[in-house]
Amino acid sequence: MTNRSLPAVAVLVIAAALTAACGDDAEEPPRAAPQAASASTPAADVPTGPTAAPGTPTTPAAPPAGAGPAGPSTGTTERRPTSPPPVELPVRPTGTPGARQVVDAFKAAGLKVPNPRDRSIDCGPDGLGLGCSELIATDAVTVYVFPDESSASDLAETWGGQSFRRGTVVLNYLEARTPAADRARYEKVLTGLR
Numbered sequence: 001m002t003n004r005s006l007p008a009v010a011v012l013v014i015a016a017a018l019t020a021a022c023g024d025d026a027e028e029p030p031r032a033a034p035q036a037a038s039a040s041t042p043a044a045d046v047p048t049g050p051t052a053a054p055g056t057p058t059t060p061a062a063p064p065a066g067a068g069p070a071g072p073s074t075g076t077t078e079r080r081p082t083s084p085p086p087v088e089l090p091v092r093p094t095g096t097p098g099a100r101q102v103v104d105a106f107k108a109a110g111l112k113v114p115n116p117r118d119r120s121i122d123c124g125p126d127g128l129g130l131g132c133s134e135l136i137a138t139d140a141v142t143v144y145v146f147p148d149e150s151s152a153s154d155l156a157e158t159w160g161g162q163s164f165r166r167g168t169v170v171l172n173y174l175e176a177r178t179p180a181a182d183r184a185r186y187e188k189v190l191t192g193l194r
Contacts, residue, residue, distance in 0.1 A: 092133040096168050097193045099134035099143040109189045113138040142172040
């Protein structure tokens with residue numbers, strides 16, 4: 001066999017392997033793909049596909065690029081979901097105000113809460129991984145609700161003087177434009193929600 005026909009033989013071997021692995025009939029069990037011959041196998045004993053005539057000595061085809069020493073994989077193809085699964089956040093404790101409820105209370109008290117954005121996705125493992133249950137950010141204050149007081153306390157301590165905690169709710173002023181004098185008013189409204 002000439003060097004020119006080796007790529008054609010390799011294509012035929014791959015096509016045969018794909019046809020055998022995929023199959024057209026869903027009820028038919030998957031067939032094993034042909035294995036590439038090892039270097040120690042004599043060339044006369046290794047057929048390379050449907051083009052080899054019986055009794056004709058043949059040369060084994062090279063495995064396709066990226067295939068391991070045993071040739072192409074014979075396993076099934078794992079299909080990934082078209083969209084990521086929804087993020088499951090920890091549950092807010094019963095009796096604790098939600099982040100939206102806190103923001104609404106600020107608004108009802110005449111406090112500024114411009115540009116509210118639900119950023120609860122940042123609580124989960126794909127976001128910042130803060131472990132919170134709910135998160136609403138505004139240009140004045142960011143409201144976090146945690147599943148337990150221990151988690152809320154840990155994060156409030158991390159932010160130092162830029163936060164206020166009441167139970168499982170933490171107010172964060174790090175990204176806010178709220179004057180220090182106005183922070184006490186937000187904290188008083190939060191304290192009154194319980």
